Amino acid sequence: MDTAVSEPRQDTSGRGDIRITFPDGSDRRYTSGTTGHEIAGSISNSLAKRAMAIWVDDRLRDLDYPITANATLRILTDREIDDPALIELVRHDCAHVMAQAVQELFPGTQVTIGPAIENGFYYDFARNEPFHPEDLEQITERMQAIMARNEPFRRELVSRDEARRRFDELGETYKLEILEDIPEDQDVTIYHQGSWFDLCRGPHGPSTGRIGAFKLMRIAGSYWRGDSDNAQLQRIYGTAYPTQKQLDAYLHQLEEAEKRDHRRLGRELGLFHFQEEAPGQVFWHHNGWIVYTELLNYMRRKVRRHGYQEINTPQLLDSRFWVASGHWDKYQDNMFIFDDGHHDHPAALKPMSCPGGAQVFKADLRSYRDLPLRLAEFGHVFRKEASGARHGLMRVQAFTQDDAHIFCRDDQLEDEVVAMCDLIEEVYADLGMAEDITVHFATRPEQRIGREEDWDRAEAALRKVLDRIDMKWVLNEGDGAFYAPKLDFKLRDAIGREWQCGTVQVDMNMPHRLEMEYVGDDGAKHTPHMVHRAILGSCERFIGVLIEHYAGKLPTWLAPVQAVVATVTNEADDYARQVETRLDEAGIRVKADTTSDKIGYKVRLHSHAKVPVILAVGGREAEEGSVSMRRLGSREQQTMPLDQAVETLKRDCAPPDQAAPRSGLKLPA
Numbered sequence: 001m002d003t004a005v006s007e008p009r010q011d012t013s014g015r016g017d018i019r020i021t022f023p024d025g026s027d028r029r030y031t032s033g034t035t036g037h038e039i040a041g042s043i044s045n046s047l048a049k050r051a052m053a054i055w056v057d058d059r060l061r062d063l064d065y066p067i068t069a070n071a072t073l074r075i076l077t078d079r080e081i082d083d084p085a086l087i088e089l090v091r092h093d094c095a096h097v098m099a100q101a102v103q104e105l106f107p108g109t110q111v112t113i114g115p116a117i118e119n120g121f122y123y124d125f126a127r128n129e130p131f132h133p134e135d136l137e138q139i140t141e142r143m144q145a146i147m148a149r150n151e152p153f154r155r156e157l158v159s160r161d162e163a164r165r166r167f168d169e170l171g172e173t174y175k176l177e178i179l180e181d182i183p184e185d186q187d188v189t190i191y192h193q194g195s196w197f198d199l200c201r202g203p204h205g206p207s208t209g210r211i212g213a214f215k216l217m218r219i220a221g222s223y224w225r226g227d228s229d230n231a232q233l234q235r236i237y238g239t240a241y242p243t244q245k246q247l248d249a250y251l252h253q254l255e256e257a258e259k260r261d262h263r264r265l266g267r268e269l270g271l272f273h274f275q276e277e278a279p280g281q282v283f284w285h286h287n288g289w290i291v292y293t294e295l296l297n298y299m300r301r302k303v304r305r306h307g308y309q310e311i312n313t314p315q316l317l318d319s320r321f322w323v324a325s326g327h328w329d330k331y332q333d334n335m336f337i338f339d340d341g342h343h344d345h346p347a348a349l350k351p352m353s354c355p356g357g358a359q360v361f362k363a364d365l366r367s368y369r370d371l372p373l374r375l376a377e378f379g380h381v382f383r384k385e386a387s388g389a390r391h392g393l394m395r396v397q398a399f400t401q402d403d404a405h406i407f408c409r410d411d412q413l414e415d416e417v418v419a420m421c422d423l424i425e426e427v428y429a430d431l432g433m434a435e436d437i438t439v440h441f442a443t444r445p446e447q448r449i450g451r452e453e454d455w456d457r458a459e460a461a462l463r464k465v466l467d468r469i470d471m472k473w474v475l476n477e478g479d480g481a482f483y484a485p486k487l488d489f490k491l492r493d494a495i496g497r498e499w500q501c502g503t504v505q506v507d508m509n510m511p512h513r514l515e516m517e518y519v520g521d522d523g524a525k526h527t528p529h530m531v532h533r534a535i536l537g538s539c540e541r542f543i544g545v546l547i548e549h550y551a552g553k554l555p556t557w558l559a560p561v562q563a564v565v566a567t568v569t570n571e572a573d574d575y576a577r578q579v580e581t582r583l584d585e586a587g588i589r590v591k592a593d594t595t596s597d598k599i600g601y602k603v604r605l606h607s608h609a610k611v612p613v614i615l616a617v618g619g620r621e622a623e624e625g626s627v628s629m630r631r632l633g634s635r636e637q638q639t640m641p642l643d644q645a646v647e648t649l650k651r652d653c654a655p656p657d658q659a660a661p662r663s664g665l666k667l668p669a
Contacts, residue, residue, distance in 0.1 A: 019070045030067070037063040040075050050077040052205045053089055060085055062155055062203040078210065081242040091116035093153065093205050094214045094240040099123045100196040101142035102236070111198060112174045112224065112233060119250070120239035124222050126174060131234050136216040139236070143214070150209030151194040155202055163188045163199065174224065175199055213247040214240035256495040262547040263392040269552060269610060271560075272393070280390045280397030282540055287560035290589070291543060294558055296378055298655050299402050299427070299536065306423055308376040308404060313356025315380055319345045321355040324513055326449045330482045334384045353379035354532060357405035358514045361528075366518035371528060372408035372416050378539070379403050393544030400539040406531040407516070413529050417465045417504055420533050424489055424502045425471065427535050430656035433549060436492035439473035440500075441466060442480040449483055450509035458506040459485045483509045484532070493549040501542060505532040553632060556612040557655045564611050565592045565627075566602040568618030575622035579615060579642060586646050588653050607632060613649060
């Protein structure tokens with residue numbers, strides 16, 4: 001079962017003709033009540049065999065769903081293996097098969113809910129005895145047997161009372177509680193596979209034999225309806241895909257992700273740590289702070305060259321600012337609030353920098369000649385996150401956001417947003433993450449503030465921007481911020497995972513709410529547009545993404561230690577220190593390793609520490625004034641004069657905005 005199970009009654013008694021329109025624009029007439037499977041069969045037998053479900057007027061339905069009115073129809077087949085709808089269908093089917101297997105193997109177990117989720121599915125079970133990891137193998141074998149039986153999924157519509165009677169006979173108390181929430185006059189849907197059935201809204205595929213490939217992943221604890229005051233349940237997670245190849249690719253991605261886990265690499269490379277006395281806040285070590293400051297220095301140079309002025313605003317603000325901006329009503333639960341009882345209003349640590357940036361705009365009388373005004377702020381912000389949601393650098397409670405607010409006139413808006421998109425793409429290219437960017441156009445959400453005409457204008461402006469920029473984009477209806485529609489920039493890393501980082505939000509609400517004005521060329525006062533822009537988003541999170549993208553082998557310009565001078569024999573110690581001094585004077589982060597360890601050990605040690613370049617020096621190099629250079633990930637080494645090595649490393653270590661033009665960054669081997 002997924003979530004909702006109620007279903008309005010449908011009249012299938014009429015037998016008049018209906019028109020079905022297909023994706024190519026053609027249409028056919030069928031008898032009212034014809035099912036999707038029958039329509040597929042009327043086109044071709046092979047299509048009927050491949051069919052998994054149908055889209056009826058943009059709603060996914062079972063193949064045996066009777067169509068009783070004119071409709072558009074698309075048939076989803078098992079060849080569309082990358083279609084998210086097919087993947088979710090397979091996972092939903094697999095969840096039901098898992099629940100059946102568990103109840104066959106462990107009589108007395110109650111099933112509660114079991115939806116398909118991102119990257120997999122789960123089911124929550126009520127059972128007195130705990131599941132053990134070895135039980136997963138037994139459950140897997142039973143699931144394979146159920147799939148081999150190829151039992152059809154069959155949808156049945158029954159009254160709520162009839163559903164109560166059936167589940168009461170089975171002793172399924174959790175199902176009875178679910179049914180209590182459904183109005184008496186509502187029918188509910190039950191899905192059968194063989195003799196097993198469950199409440200479910202569907203849809204499902206044709207049969208258990210059409211599921212594809214699956215793997216049960218782990219066991220976890222949960223609570224009924226997510227409330228810790230309710231009964232504790234046991235959750236079994238799994239994943240499923242239409243093909244074994246897709247499943248294998250996903251499992252390989254998980255293995256790679258584990259190797260690249262930024263939390264493990266952060267410890268091993270001495271970058272940062274966390275501890276419970278400062279929940280969700282980073283303790284940056286020297287090496288990690290170098291990465292952090294180098295990244296922010298790069299961003300400061302970048303935005304300055306694009307006409308931004310950098311500002312800094314207070315971290316603790318009176319609640320009146322947040323009430324005026326609309327955040328107090330919409331975002332209060334995520335804010336750290338202080339009320340000592342001695343002030344008229346509580347205060348809050350800022351979760352974002354918008355109201356502060358607005359006050360800088362308002363501090364002076366602004367003219368149309370001052371616009372666009374681009375204000376950048378690397379603001380330290382604070383957001384409450386549940387302990388279970390916090391995850392290393394990826395989700396923290398205190399972080400720096402590379403925020404910016406651009407105040408502009410109506411005639412400047414489109415060009416300003418296009419320039420922001422170009423800047424965002426430029427930064428991602430510099431950081432080696434521009435190969436696969438998707439822009440998500442998020443429109444007005446159901447819960448929002450402001451005038452509809454302002455939302456119309458803001459969304460229209462973003463649509464024009466999307467027509468102008470050369471970037472692929474998708475529509476994400478209803479996912480905008482409560483105050484503005486937005487463009488979210490999603491990157492794909494080296495192992496195929498997607499990360500949402502940058503955002504551009506066209507806000508026509510906050511300038512009105514915060515009473516921002518400028519004097520136009522007509523001498524009258526006008527309200528500016530306010531565009532919110534972030535490129536990295538959370539700098540902490542972006543560093544985590546970079547660490548995992550590069551598996552710890554950061555680009556040379558970001559590496560905490562860019563080069564190590566390692567002695568082959570102690571006779572070369574003095575020369576190694578001379579080389580270290582030369583490189584340090586050239587601005588290269590370098591250290592000398594003059595320990596008595598063998599050179600092979602030193603190479604392994606510093607390679608494990610992800611040092612990009614190792615310069616080996618011995619008696620011959622000291623005599624010749626040369627070095628033997630070895631790059632991380634390569635077995636080859638090149639001997640060259642010290643002067644040449646210094647110039648080579650200066651080029652390699654230059655940040656991308658200061659380096660000579662190059663064809664593009666490549667991932668380290």
